[in-house]
Amino acid sequence: MKISGENGQASGDLFQPVRLGPYKLANRIVMAPLTRSRAGDDGVPRPIMREYYAQRASAGLIIAEGTNISQQGRGYALTPGLYTNTQVEGWRSVTEAVHARGGCIFPQLWHVGRVSHPSLQPDGALPVAPSAIRPEATSYTAEGFQPCVTPRALATDEIALVIEQYRRAARNALAAGFDGVEIHAANGYLIEQFLRDSTNRRTDAYGGSRENRARFLIEVTEAVAEICGGQKVGIRLSPVASVNGSALDSDPASTYSYVVERLNAIGLAYIHVIEGETQGSREVQGGFDLQVLRRAFKGCYMANNGYNRELALDACRRNRADLISFGRLFIANPDLVERLRIGATLNVPDRATFFGGGTAGYTDYPTLTAEERTATKLSVRRASA
Template sequence: MTLWEPLTVGSMQLPHRLAMAPMTRDRSRPDGVPTELNVEYYRQRASMALIVTEGTQPSADGQGYLLTPGIHTDAQVAGWREVTDAVHDAGGRIVAQLMHTGRIAHPDNTPHGRQPVAPSAVRPAGVMFTASGPQEMPTPRALTTAEVPGVVQEYRHAASAAIAAGFDGVEVHGANGYLVHQFLSDNANQRTDAYGGSIAHRIRFAVEVVSAVADEIGAERTGLRISPSNPYNDIVETDPHGLYSALLAALAPMDLAYLHLMHSGDEELLHDLRRAWPTALLLNRAGADLDARVADLDAGRADVITVGAMALANPDLPARVRAGAPLNAPDPGTFYGGDHRGYTDYPTLEEATSRAR
C-alpha cells in the first residue's frame, strides 16, 4: 500500500503519507501567542507524516477570528518554538500555515479594532462570531496599489519568523475565501489595476506572496494551499480551469516543496492540476472516507493525503489505521474555542484499550 511508503517533500523526509490538515481551533492567547495546551495538542499528533498548523496570521491586520495564533511578534515566535520543539522531540515534522483572512474578519476580534482590508470594498455574505455574539462582517477597506507590496512583505517577514520558531516550512493559505483567494476570485476582486481584471492580473498577488516566501526561506520549505471551485466565504470563480492552470504555470518553475489541494469534486480539474504540478501534491478530499483517500494515493492522483477531523479526534491516527482499529468520533461541539475538552483529551488506542481492561 502506497500509504506507508516514505517520501521526500521538499527538504522534509516523510515516513509515510498520512498528514494532518490545517484546522482552526481558536485556543491561543488573545495576543496570538500559543499556549501550553497548544503545545500538547500538536505534540500528541507528531506521528502524522506532516502537521500543517491551524491558520496563523502573518500580521495584525491578518487576524479575522477570535483567539487565533500569529507569527509576527517575538512573543508569538517564542510560543511557537515550544510547539515545534515538542513535535520534533516526538519525531514529527510541522509547517506553519500563513493565513491572512482579508475581508473575512471583524474588528472586535482583533487587538487593534481596525476595519478589515481586502482586494476591494466588497462586503462578504455571512456573519462572524465575536465575543459579544455573531455579527455581520463589515465592508472591508480596499488595499491601495501602493499598499499591496507591503502586505506581500508581511508574508515574507512571517515566513522568516516561522523558521526562527523552528518550523520545517511554511504553507501559504491561498484557499477557502481568505486574502490570497479573494485576489484570485471574480467577485471579491473588483480591482482595475495590475492586481485585478484578467486572470493574469488576479493571480499576481498569489504569485508575489509565494515568490517572496520562497525567496526568504527557500522553495524547498514553501508550500501553497488552494481550493478551486470552493464557494466557501462567499467566493465566486467563473473559470476555475483557466484560473488555476495559469496560477500553476506561473508557480511551477519555482520548484516549491508542495501544492496542497482541497478537492471540490471536479475530477477533470484534479487530473489537470496533478499533471501540471511538478513536485509533491498533497490532497484533501473533504468528506471522503479513508479508503477513498488511500485510493487517490494508489492511483497516483496524490503523493500525500491530508485529513482534518480524523486527526483531530485521533491523536495516534497512523497507529490506529495500521492496526485496523476503530477510530474516535470527533465532537463538533468542541471544535472551536474552549479548553482541553475535545482538544487534548481524545484517547489514544493504547489508552482506550487500557481503560477497557
C-alpha cells in the first residue's frame, strides 16, 4: 500500500510516517543491511546483536544484515543464519528487543553463491554458482580475507533445492518474529549471478535468454511470497554495480526493467535499489535512468548508496524515492534518525571494527546528549534567522 499520487506515488517528508505493505513506518529512514560478523561460529545471533539492533530501532525499518539461508549460502565467517532452530531462537531475542522499542525489522535472505571459500562450505566443498566462473573477489574466513575459488556449477535439478532453502528461511524468519523479509538479489551474489549474462553461461532453462536468466530470481521471490505474503517481502537490486567481481549485464536497462515488470505480478512491498556502484560513486554509466524502475514498480521504491541528509531530503521532496536506506551512517550513529532530523554532527565509523570483534565499534557509539541536542537546535535556528 502506498501514499496516493501519480502512479501511486507522492512526494513526502523524510521524517513523516509512511505505509509499507501492512505497516505504518514511523519515518522514511531505513537501516540498510550491514554485514558485521558478530554472530557465533554456528550462525546463531549473539546477545550483543540484540543490543545493537535495539539501539537503532528508531529507524522506520531495520533490514538486518545478510542472513544465510543455508550453510552452502555462507561466504563470510561469523555471519548469522536462518536454517537451524537455535538460529531462530537467537533472532527471536533480537526481534523482541526491536519491537519493544517500537521498531519494525526484516532480515535479508542471503545466498552468496560463488563469493565464498571451501573453508565455509559443508565438508569443505566448492561453492556453487550458475556457472563455474571464478570471481575476482575475496571471502571473509576464520583466517581472514581469502581469494575466492572457482565454483561448481549447480545442476538443473539442484536449483529447486536452493529455492526450498529460501522458502525454509522465510518460514523461519516469521517464526523468529521478523515483520517480513528482504531477498538479497544484488552485489554479485547468487541471484544476481543467475541474472547477469556476464556470470551466467548456462544452456538450460536458467540460462541464455533474459527470461531464462531471470527465472531463478522470480521463482525464489514467488516461493518467499507464498510464505510471507507479497506485501511483507522486498528485494534488493544493484543494476549498475560491479562489486564482488561481477561484471555488468550487457543490457542492464532491459534486464532490470524486465525483472521489475515480473516482480509487479507478485505484489511486493518494495524494491531496494543500489544507485550507482556499491559503496562507491552514485554516477550511473551508460545513460540508464534508474528512475525508470521507480516509475515502473507498483510498490515502494527504496533508494540506497551514499545518501546524506541533503540528498535524502531532496529525493523525498522531488518524489524520487519513497524510502531512503542508510548503511555506514547507521554503524556509527545509533540515533541517526534524530541526528538527521535536527541536523546534528554525525559520528565517524571506525573501519577497523566493521567485521568481527565485540562491542567496540559496534554498540559503544555515543548518542546525542540533551545538551548537544539543545545546542544543535539553537545553531540551526541562528543559521536560518
